[in-house]
Amino acid sequence: MKVTKFTNCVCLQRDGSLAHADVYVDTHTGKIISGQDFFYAAQELPSQIIDCAGDILSPGLIDVQINGAYGFDFSLWPPLGTENLSKHEQTDAYLAGLDRVAGKIVETGTTSFLPTIITQQQDLYREIIPLLGPRSQANSAHILGYHAEGPFIAGSRKGAHAPPFLLTAPRGLSSIEGVYDSAATQLRTPDSGVKLLTLAPDVDGIAGAIAPLAQLPGVVVSIGHSDADVDLASKCVDDGARFITHLFNAMPQLHHRDPGVIGLLGNQPKRPFYGLIVDGVHVHPNAVRLAYDAHPSGCILVTDAMPLMDPHLGDGIHDWRDGRRLFKQGARLYLENTTTLAGSASTLDECVRNLKSFTNSRCFVDTQRQFRCRLRRGFGDSR
Amino acid sequence: MRLIIRDDKPAVGGFTANYIAKRINEFQPTNDHPRFVLGLPTGSSPLPVYHKLIDLHNRGKVSFKHVITFNMDEYVGIPKSHPESYHSFMFDNFFSKVDIEPHNAHILDGEAENLVEECARYEEKIEAVGGIDLFLGGIGEDGHIAFNEPGSSLASRTRMKTLAYDTIVANARFFDNDIAKVPKMALTVGIATVMDAREVIIVITGKHKAPALAKSIEEGVNHMWTVSAIQQHPWAMVVADEDATLELRVGTVRYFKSIESVQAQQELKYGNAALRPKQRSVHASSPRF
Numbered sequence: 001m002k003v004t005k006f007t008n009c010v011c012l013q014r015d016g017s018l019a020h021a022d023v024y025v026d027t028h029t030g031k032i033i034s035g036q037d038f039f040y041a042a043q044e045l046p047s048q049i050i051d052c053a054g055d056i057l058s059p060g061l062i063d064v065q066i067n068g069a070y071g072f073d074f075s076l077w078p079p080l081g082t083e084n085l086s087k088h089e090q091t092d093a094y095l096a097g098l099d100r101v102a103g104k105i106v107e108t109g110t111t112s113f114l115p116t117i118i119t120q121q122q123d124l125y126r127e128i129i130p131l132l133g134p135r136s137q138a139n140s141a142h143i144l145g146y147h148a149e150g151p152f153i154a155g156s157r158k159g160a161h162a163p164p165f166l167l168t169a170p171r172g173l174s175s176i177e178g179v180y181d182s183a184a185t186q187l188r189t190p191d192s193g194v195k196l197l198t199l200a201p202d203v204d205g206i207a208g209a210i211a212p213l214a215q216l217p218g219v220v221v222s223i224g225h226s227d228a229d230v231d232l233a234s235k236c237v238d239d240g241a242r243f244i245t246h247l248f249n250a251m252p253q254l255h256h257r258d259p260g261v262i263g264l265l266g267n268q269p270k271r272p273f274y275g276l277i278v279d280g281v282h283v284h285p286n287a288v289r290l291a292y293d294a295h296p297s298g299c300i301l302v303t304d305a306m307p308l309m310d311p312h313l314g315d316g317i318h319d320w321r322d323g324r325r326l327f328k329q330g331a332r333l334y335l336e337n338t339t340t341l342a343g344s345a346s347t348l349d350e351c352v353r354n355l356k357s358f359t360n361s362r363c364f365v366d367t368q369r370q371f372r373c374r375l376r377r378g379f380g381d382s383r
Numbered sequence: 384m385r386l387i388i389r390d391d392k393p394a395v396g397g398f399t400a401n402y403i404a405k406r407i408n409e410f411q412p413t414n415d416h417p418r419f420v421l422g423l424p425t426g427s428s429p430l431p432v433y434h435k436l437i438d439l440h441n442r443g444k445v446s447f448k449h450v451i452t453f454n455m456d457e458y459v460g461i462p463k464s465h466p467e468s469y470h471s472f473m474f475d476n477f478f479s480k481v482d483i484e485p486h487n488a489h490i491l492d493g494e495a496e497n498l499v500e501e502c503a504r505y506e507e508k509i510e511a512v513g514g515i516d517l518f519l520g521g522i523g524e525d526g527h528i529a530f531n532e533p534g535s536s537l538a539s540r541t542r543m544k545t546l547a548y549d550t551i552v553a554n555a556r557f558f559d560n561d562i563a564k565v566p567k568m569a570l571t572v573g574i575a576t577v578m579d580a581r582e583v584i585i586v587i588t589g590k591h592k593a594p595a596l597a598k599s600i601e602e603g604v605n606h607m608w609t610v611s612a613i614q615q616h617p618w619a620m621v622v623a624d625e626d627a628t629l630e631l632r633v634g635t636v637r638y639f640k641s642i643e644s645v646q647a648q649q650e651l652k653y654g655n656a657a658l659r660p661k662q663r664s665v666h667a668s669s670p671r672f
Contacts, residue, residue, distance in 0.1 A: 036471060
């Protein structure tokens with residue numbers, strides 16, 4: 001057995017505290033093992049020792065909402081620059097792009113992610129989705145499957161999604177399957193790659209489809225881009241919806257008589273998990289505190305990052321898609337010449353730091369540990 | 384016997400660790416005794432010694448690559464992985480921080496199927512590597528060394544021991560303050576096993592250990608203060624802090640302080656090895672108590 005020992009690090013303990021400790025990892029399985037058993041029972045020494053120089057050693061982060069990064073757009077088909085190539089070459093280019101992101105994003109602490117497909121021309125789903133099954137390359141983040149955000153979202157809460165492609169689901173579940181299913185992959189098949197579906201229950205036909213969708217293995221239904229009132233939203237939770245897509249964004253603001261989707265943070269008896277973009281822009285620090293204090297164990301940090309997410313990329317105007325361009329200013333991204341936020345360019349490790357600083361007394365640990373556990377539970381990360 | 388007195392616990396740890404490192408570095412391997420063999424204790428008194436040894440190791444001043452260690456004792460009835468086991472103590476506080484080879488680190492196995500055999504094998508293993516060069520120890524408030532509680536035979540060898548009630552009560556703080564959870568038995572080296580070592584160093588720190596120190600070195604050899612057996616050892620040293628000397632007579636303290644510098648001069652002139660007795664110990668060559 002080959003073992004790597006991380007030493008001189010501060011790491012998470014079971015009880016959520018941080019402590020100086022050594023961590024021993026089986027190099028083959030990637031699992032944390034007992035250094036003591038390894039010493040006394042196997043009577044061996046680590047084959048590699050990594051000195052962390054006092055840094056925090058944490059489990060890898062999981063991003064369940066990321067639209068692209070390092071110049072690659074998960075939702076763009078055919079991939080940029082491959083318009084005149086064969087289908088086969090386009091597929092290769094897309095997978096190469098995915099792998100490039102997976103390889104680079106580990107520098108931000110993200111070790112698993114769900115490529116997120118925003119509202120597309122309907123035909124394109126069957127091109128992209130078959131490419132988004134679970135995928136792992138050496139020294140890269142794991143692709144756990146995909147998050148489909150749209151096309152079943154409310155036009156009134158479309159955000160940066162393209163209005164002509166929004167759909168309703170007059171035939172309920174079969175309308176939804178009609179979009180996401182292809183010859184290669186079907187929502188009903190386990191391991192099809194589907195992990196998270198953002199749906200607006202106020203879109204025609206969606207509310208009734210949530211219960212059967214939530215029954216499908218591996219599918220987590222998320223409420224988002226929606227004008228649903230609180231009654232409709234909590235019925236969705238009763239029906240099995242377990243997540244809220246980027247809380248506060250693309251939904252009505254909290255009203256005390258009808259708190260809407262945000263009101264699910266006070267729901268009884270079950271409260272869903274909620275994605276929160278803690279880039280310091282999409283959600284004001286006070287609103288972050290409100291949500292986090294209301295339901296700390298439900299908070300899941302997401303980046304909602306755009307292809308321009310690249311810690312090495314400068315500010316300015318950058319090409320996006322469909323001839324549109326984005327203005328990047330730090331972690332902020334706007335549709336060119338507007339004040340419409342178009343996703344974020346924050347990295348997930350920045351979001352973790354932000355949450356730690358916004359919520360002050362909360363330890364880093366808490367967000368980290370729970371984040372990981374929660375996602376394991378919620379998204380079937382079997383590792 | 385020598386008594387070295389230092390201001391406080393860290394200074395005691397520093398002196399002792401430097402001394403041990405020096406002995407390891409001076410060691411001359413021979414065919415039938417190829418490795419330096421070190422006896423080790425657990426507990427709070429030796430912790431500063433371990434800290435300093437790790438520090439010396441990190442600075443490249445000493446290596447444990449070729450050192451063989453034998454620990455004094457281990458509980459029976461708790462798994463090795465239990466946080467209060469001496470396996471855990473040694474791994475956390477020493478073995479995981481230095482370059483010792485796992486197969487050279489010996490600790491009694493309190494989970495062994497046959498505990499009597501385990502103890503006998505332990506003595507054989509010590510003999511097989513040429514005996515212990517230096518046994519480091521601490522003591523309890525009642526002057527016990529390892530789990531050789533008051534009344535233990537001074538001729539004892541490695542064996543099972545039932546813990547004294549006081550020890551069980553004292554240990555309860557490590558086991559959720561629940562006496563029911565405290566192991567009632569242990570495997571321990573005997574007094575004779577310790578005294579067989581070529582050299583014995585006992586660290587004693589803190590005011591609460593002061594009566595034990597006085598009883599052990601100012602009064603006679605007595606099985607009620609088992610560490611008093613070091614009076615019969617040809618090359619033993621007690622390293623104490625000022626607090627631990629509070630019950631000693633002024634004359635005793637002055638005497639040992641005065642001979643420390645004389646001893647140091649002699650060592651400088653002749654070398655430590657030349658001053659040490661050539662025989663392993665009185666016990667190895669003469670009838671036991």
